[in-house]
Amino acid sequence: MTLIKYITALIIGLLTLASCSNEKSLQRFLVDKQEDNRYLKIDLATSLLQSDQSNFTEDEQEILNSVKKVNVVAYPVKSGNIEEYKTEKAAVIEIIGQEKYKTLSSMKSNGMHITLKYLGEEDAIDEVIVFASSEEKGFGVFRLLCDDMRPDQILKLMGSIQKGDLDVSKLSGIGDIFKNM
Numbered sequence: 318m319t320l321i322k323y324i325t326a327l328i329i330g331l332l333t334l335a336s337c338s339n340e341k342s343l344q345r346f347l348v349d350k351q352e353d354n355r356y357l358k359i360d361l362a363t364s365l366l367q368s369d370q371s372n373f374t375e376d377e378q379e380i381l382n383s384v385k386k387v388n389v390v391a392y393p394v395k396s397g398n399i400e401e402y403k404t405e406k407a408a409v410i411e412i413i414g415q416e417k418y419k420t421l422s423s424m425k426s427n428g429m430h431i432t433l434k435y436l437g438e439e440d441a442i443d444e445v446i447v448f449a450s451s452e453e454k455g456f457g458v459f460r461l462l463c464d465d466m467r468p469d470q471i472l473k474l475m476g477s478i479q480k481g482d483l484d485v486s487k488l489s490g491i492g493d494i495f496k497n498m
Contacts, residue, residue, distance in 0.1 A: 341412050343446060343460060350390045355401070359389040380470040384461050391457035406456050413448055421445075421468060428453060433471075441465040 350356045362385075373381065394402050412418075413434055421433040429451045437443035442463050450456035 341408075341415075343409075343412050343418075343444075343458070346409065346412055347388050347390055347458070347460065355392060355398070355405075357389075357391045357393070359387075361387045361389075377473060380466070380474050383464045383466045383470065384474070385464060386462045388460040388462075389457060391455060393455040394451075394453060402455065406450060409448060409456065409458055413446055418446065421471070435468075437463075437465075440467055442467065442471075445471060 351358055392402060392405050413432070418434040418436060419439075421435055423430070423432045425431075429449060432446075432448045434446040434448070435442045435444060436446075442465070445461040445463060445466065447459040447461075448456065449459075
């Protein structure tokens with residue numbers, strides 16, 4: 318009987334060790350940066366992004382309801398922190414460069430590089446990641462936790478932002494990095 322207990326304990330221990338992964342994740346990165354004063358951080362429920370003047374269609378409301386939470390961290394470039402900036406940016410690029418993060422699009426404009434990635438299946442996206450960086454201003458990582466979103470719905474959500482239906486003023490501290498620096 319004692320032998321069975323030892324074997325069971327050994328198997329449970331091996332399974333626990335085998336389930337641990339050294340693979341870096343965006344979630345771990347975001348959690349680690351919550352206490353780092355060099356970063357600006359915002360975590361929001363999407364219900365807080367709906368403005369009083371929102372005029373969503375039924376389809377747009379369904380899309381918004383599929384986004385459960387928004388996590389944002391931003392690292393501003395300041396005088397003297399260029400090397401730190403490059404190190405922190407490289408860490409994010411390494412994480413989102415993993416095979417599990419699939420690229421939706423990538424673009425450059427006015428010194429800003431923006432990459433849109435996702436986790437999940439093409440027709441059932443669980444997480445949308447927007448990584449925006451500028452050598453002059455800094456970088457930001459926007460993570461939207463979703464429930465089976467489709468790529469076309471992401472585009473409609475962006476249209477809602479342009480129409481002003483989403484109140485992105487809650488993200489103004491992050492946006493200021495890319496405006497005022």
